[in-house]
Amino acid sequence: MSPLAIAILAVGMSVDALIASIGRGAGAARPSWADALKTGAVFGAVETLTPLLGWLMGVVASQYVQEIDHWIAFVLLGGVGGRMALHAFQRDAEAPVAANRSLATLLATAVGTSIDAMAVGVSLAFLQVNIVVIALAIGAATTLMSTGGILAGRFLGARFGRYAEIAGGLALIGLGASILHDHLTA
Template identity: 35%
Template sequence: MSFFNLISIGVGLSMDAFAVSVCKGLCQKKMNWKNSIIIGLFFGFFQAAMPIIGYFIGSHFYSLVSGISNWIAFILLTIIGVQMLRESKESVQEEVCCDISGIMEIDIRDMIMLSVATSIDALAVGFSFALLNINIIKAASVIGILTFLISSAGVYIGHKFGSRYKNTSEKLGGIILIIIGIKILLEGLL
């Protein structure tokens, strides 16, 4: 897999975390960079860890599905992408933790739950990485670093511009994952 494809997948996977980060940024009357970095670290860590877990699960099944691995990767990425597109249309308000003074609070349990929830799709991508025999350390590192940067920026964007980019980011992420899935399928067929 090319480095460009890996970056594209990382950006696509980070869009859920970005959307939540934007919502977290809505709480800040004054930009708090420390909170922005903490949120980025939570999301980046979990987005890097989940593909590794998925990879190890997938590597156990590789011999059973190696002949159709491109189809499985295509199906998984397409399902994840379509789900992200559906979520972007629902316009569900994210629950953010603000107190009445407009200061964002970081609750560790809340951040762990949000981080796991936004990185479940990365688990499935890690599974497909095992089927495609991709270097998981390189892939997880790229995904984690991109998610950290994009999520940290999301807090700032939420603070500055509000929630108008939340649905757009989820749509973009879904489209990117579907395109990568189609590309993987075509590469396997040709």
């Protein structure tokens, strides 16, 4: 996987966490740097671990599905990307943001936004990739984007979050299509 594809994947996987962080920041009267760093660290750690777990599950299953692995990667990435874009279109931009600040809520949100990274990890098990590099790239992008999202949330709120989520979803769909194209033309 090329560095550009890894960067696109990392940013695409981080968009859900960015949106959640913007919402969390929008719900705070004035988000602190400590809150932003804590949120970024939690989201980043979870987003680093989930593609690794997904990859391990995919490796176990890969021997049974080698003939259709490119289709599985395409369907999983396309499905995750499509869900992200569809969710963005269905979300009410005017809905108020809940401002629960507990660590348990933060962890639950981090896990919820990282399920798609686990599905991507499963699809990556069928490709010849360095999963550690990819997981670290996803974790780093998520940490940076979530930290910035908290701080920017006060100013951006729900106004631009929808567009970021759509772009992230389309990027994942494009990555899945690229994997399928590369396999079918090789």
